[in-house]
Structures are given as C-alpha cells and as structure tokens.
Amino acid sequence: xxxxxxxxxxxxxxxxxxxxxxxxxxxxxxxxxxxxxxxxxxxxxxxxxxxxxxxxxxxxxxxxxxxxxxxxxxxxxxxxxxxxxxxxxxxxxxxxxxxxxxxxxxxxxxxxx
Numbered sequence: 001x002x003x004x005x006x007x008x009x010x011x012x013x014x015x016x017x018x019x020x021x022x023x024x025x026x027x028x029x030x031x032x033x034x035x036x037x038x039x040x041x042x043x044x045x046x047x048x049x050x051x052x053x054x055x056x057x058x059x060x061x062x063x064x065x066x067x068x069x070x071x072x073x074x075x076x077x078x079x080x081x082x083x084x085x086x087x088x089x090x091x092x093x094x095x096x097x098x099x100x101x102x103x104x105x106x107x108x109x110x111x112x113x
Contacts, residue, residue, distance in 0.1 A: 008034035021090030068095035
C-alpha cells in the first residue's frame with residue numbers, strides 16, 4: 001500500500017512538473033495530494049459518475065474526462081495553495097497525463113499484491 005502511495009505521489013509530482021498550469025509546492029505535498037485524490041476518486045467520483053450516467057451515455061463516455069477534471073479541481077480546492085490548477089482545461093490535461101504517468105510507473109515498479 002505504501003509502494004502504491006509513493007508511486008502515485010511520484011506520478012503527481014512528475015505530472016505537475018510536466019504541465020505549466022499545475023503546480024505542487026513544496027514537492028513533498030505530492031504525497032498528501034495523492035492521498036486526497038485517491039479518497040476523492042474512491043468516494044465522490046463513483047457517485048458523480050452515477051448521477052451523470054445519462055450525459056455520459058449521450059457523449060459516449062467522453063463526459064468522463066470532464067468528471068475527472070472536476071475531481072482534480074475539487075482536490076485543488078481542498079488542498080489549497082499547495083496544489084494549484086489554473087482552470088478546467090489544465091485539470092483535464094492533468095488527469096490524462098497523470099493516468100499515463102501512473103500507468104508507466106506501475107509498469108516499472110509493480111506492487112506486490
């Protein structure tokens with residue numbers, strides 16, 4: 001579990017360094033951001049996806065990108081000045097790049113579950 005948390009934190013840090021519209025300051029807050037984002041994605045995101053199911057069906061699943069961006073914006077709002085996302089477009093880009101970086105890191109550092 002700690003390995004997965006550190007990989008997620010590293011993914012948050014790498015993604016924030018890659019995108020200009022997203023900042024994590026200081027760098028060690030990436031661990032807290034990974035925790036908050038994990039909690040949001042496990043508790044709030046499923047409810048939002050359930051309520052947005054009709055829109056998601058109409059858009060053939062593309063509305064999921066908007067939901068993911070809103071979850072990143074919520075995390076930015078909860079964490080405060082340590083995690084800043086400029087707008088919803090940067091949040092959407094952060095969500096996509098974070099998914100890719102996290103996937104790559106999990107390939108190189110598989111967790112032993």
